[in-house]
Structure formats: structure tokens, C-alpha cells
Amino acid sequence: MKKRTILFSLSILLMFSAFLGGCNSKNQITLHVYNWGDYIDPDILKEFEKETGIKIKYDMFATNEEMYVKINQGTAKYDIAFPSDYMIEKMIKEGLAEKIDFNNIPNYRYIDDRFKDLDFDPTNEYSVPYMWGTLGILYNKTMVDDPVDSWDILWNPKYEKQILMLDSQRDTLAIALKRLNYSMNSMVDAELEAAKTSLIEQRPLVLAYVGDEVKDKMIGEEAALAVVWAGDAIAMQRENPDLEYVIPKEGTNLFVDSIVIPSTVQHKAEAEKFIDFLCRTDIAFKNTDYIGYSTPHTEAVTQLDPELANSPIAYPKEEDLEDAEIFIDLGTYLEQYNRVWTDIKAH
Numbered sequence: 001m002k003k004r005t006i007l008f009s010l011s012i013l014l015m016f017s018a019f020l021g022g023c024n025s026k027n028q029i030t031l032h033v034y035n036w037g038d039y040i041d042p043d044i045l046k047e048f049e050k051e052t053g054i055k056i057k058y059d060m061f062a063t064n065e066e067m068y069v070k071i072n073q074g075t076a077k078y079d080i081a082f083p084s085d086y087m088i089e090k091m092i093k094e095g096l097a098e099k100i101d102f103n104n105i106p107n108y109r110y111i112d113d114r115f116k117d118l119d120f121d122p123t124n125e126y127s128v129p130y131m132w133g134t135l136g137i138l139y140n141k142t143m144v145d146d147p148v149d150s151w152d153i154l155w156n157p158k159y160e161k162q163i164l165m166l167d168s169q170r171d172t173l174a175i176a177l178k179r180l181n182y183s184m185n186s187m188v189d190a191e192l193e194a195a196k197t198s199l200i201e202q203r204p205l206v207l208a209y210v211g212d213e214v215k216d217k218m219i220g221e222e223a224a225l226a227v228v229w230a231g232d233a234i235a236m237q238r239e240n241p242d243l244e245y246v247i248p249k250e251g252t253n254l255f256v257d258s259i260v261i262p263s264t265v266q267h268k269a270e271a272e273k274f275i276d277f278l279c280r281t282d283i284a285f286k287n288t289d290y291i292g293y294s295t296p297h298t299e300a301v302t303q304l305d306p307e308l309a310n311s312p313i314a315y316p317k318e319e320d321l322e323d324a325e326i327f328i329d330l331g332t333y334l335e336q337y338n339r340v341w342t343d344i345k346a347h
Helices: 010-019 042-052 064-073 085-093 106-110 151-155 169-179 189-205 214-219 230-239 268-278 281-291 298-303 331-346
Strands: 030-036 055-061 127-140 163-166 206-210 225-229 243-246 254-262
Touching: 030 064, 030 268, 042 055, 042 268, 042 281, 055 064, 064 085, 085 254, 106 268, 106 281, 106 298, 127 151, 127 169, 127 230, 127 268, 151 169, 151 189, 151 225, 163 169, 163 189, 163 214, 169 189, 169 225, 169 331, 189 206, 189 331, 206 214, 214 225, 214 230, 225 230, 230 243, 254 268, 268 281, 281 298
Parallel strands: 030 055, 163 206, 163 225
Antiparallel strands: 127 225, 127 243, 127 254
């Protein structure tokens, strides 16, 4: 703020601050928001601050597990977080998510009923669907001359050091399990060991295990094939039209990322105000249009460019999702996944 040479009386200053919605730093509320990288339109954060006078402190995580550790430790007092389905289930079980007062979320009525009553929050008390999509293979049509319709191509020696895998335990193990015709939520020791062996065999072919950097690498044609989420695929295609996305025939992960209020919340009423803001039609439209992920908001979908709204990547047909699975919380069996993942990464 620029310094002023005119002195105001204390009373006028206080009135001025109140008029601006609490912009006085001493009284201003700050919402601490924890989200995935590149997963919101920055302009709508500014719009929320301008409308409400509530400041946003925005942090990002790379995996659900990273987010869980931070909230479970309680060292960072987040008011809002954006976990995926199975992690929401885990957070609810462990008392790490607060019930939402839906009287404060009138715009919840715009959320498609297909994304309500799901197993991870069957009573619709703890979460508000934010974005959804699939996991698949993104490939460069000028660099890959084989059919891409199966997870098998990620094990093809022909593409040695041209393959990018996700540095994500559940997603990467899910791919190996699906390829072997097992459930991606398998809790069978022999099946998990088979997936581990498969991924260890694949390691020499893999250029790198990556996170958000996959976008620059595929746009820049540093690799031929990559495992990506559908929303990221759309964003990358905008920059490089030679990129194509497919859902493998063996099936994949159907994810639903939602907004929750963690147990670390300091400003619950303001958090609910922010959730309702994100569910407002104009804001939901701006957000999904910006990031490219699929929205569960019924009105926002109708405002999208028809090319995006009818995209089989963003909004796949039901038949394309017949063999898709939503991740579930593995409970104590997660220890086996941790052990297997450690073994894979050690090779």
C-alpha cells in the first residue's frame, strides 16, 4: 500500500477498514488452502479476496499421501484441502475431516447427483466434489507408431527411456495391477507381488518417475509416452497437438477430487464461504475452463466450449468407464503397498 501524507483520525481509519471488509491486517482473516499443483485458476482466488476481504494463503502438494502427512501431524493449520476419494475415506475414518454445514453451501445444488452418495462419503457430510477424471496414457503421435490401447505399451522395449511414469504409489501400482487383470484395490499378497515384479522389470525402460514436470517434458517432446490424468492431457494438447490421450482397454482409475474441511481448521465459517464460492456457476465455469479438468457442476458444463464439453477425454462415455475403478482406503493393508513401493523405487 502506498504511503499517504494525509493523517486520518483513528476513528476514520477504523471505519475505512471496516468498509473494505476487514482489510486491516490485524483483523483480517486468512484462509489456509492446501491443493494440488496447477489445480485452480489463480484469478478466482483474487476474486474471492476482493469480494469477501478474506485473504487466501495457498499451498500445494504433489500426492494425497503428502497432504495426509501434513494434516495428520497438525503442524500446518489448513482450513481447506482437496484430497481424492480414497484419502477422504481415510480422513473421515481417522477424524481428520470436519462435517460441513450445507446450510452454508447453497450452491451445492448444482453438483451432479452422479457424484453424490459415493462410497468414500456415503452420507454426503464431509466433502463437496471438485473435479473428476481418469488416468490414462498420453503419447506423441510422431514418436509412437504402435497402437496405443493397452497398458502393455509401457512395457515395450522399443520405447526404452522414452516412458514417463507417475511418482505416485497408488497410481503406478494400479496400472500394474490392471495390466495383470487384477483390481487396482487388490489386497491379495500374490497379486501385489506380481505387480511389484512387473514394475521392477519395467524400470530399465522408464526415463523418469515424475509429478507436475510431466507437462513440460511431454510438451517439449522429451518423452514419447507418459501416464497422466485426463485434465493434464487436455492442457498439454493445447500446447502440442501431436499429443493423444487414451484410456487403456484393461480399465483405469476413475478419480473424484473433493473439497474438505480438515480437522486443523481455524476458520470454519469462512471455509464454507469459500466452498460455496467455488460452487457458484460463474466461478465453477472459470475454474474448469482454466485448468481443463472435468467439473461435476451441472451448470458450468453447459457453458463450456462444445469441443471441450463433448471431449471423450474430459467427459468420457459410460461404456469407456465400464472397467474403471475408484480407489478405496486400504486400511492397514496400505503397509504392504508401502513396502512394495519402497522395493520398486530401490531398483
